[in-house]
Amino acid sequence: MSVRTTKKHYALFVKEVERWAAAFGFRDWKLYTYHSKLDPGNFAECEWDLGHRVAYLRLSTHLSDEAAPPTVASIKRVALHECLELLLCQCTTTMREARPRDFVSCETHKIIRVLENVLAGEAK
């Protein structure tokens, strides 16, 4: 049976995105959130358009079959994660001009994991 996220999970995701967007000062950004089916293995994702200051944060409706069932904590965590992606988006975009995408993703995620652990711990 496939693992899914519910409307309740999505509502929590949106609330958490709004909370972190305020905390991180994304006032000049237009954020759009979605609850849609993403590529297998993707719990959520964040895409941005730097020039237009628009970002798209998506929570997947379907998780991979091996995924653990979503919890309040995991939804909060993934919302924080996607907001951290957005916080670093200028750096990520700049690094992508110089280095391969996988390298950039690995480096940014080292930072994201640290911030996630610190901030998720403090945000309970």
Ligand SMILES: [Zn+2]
């Ligand atoms: Zn990520």
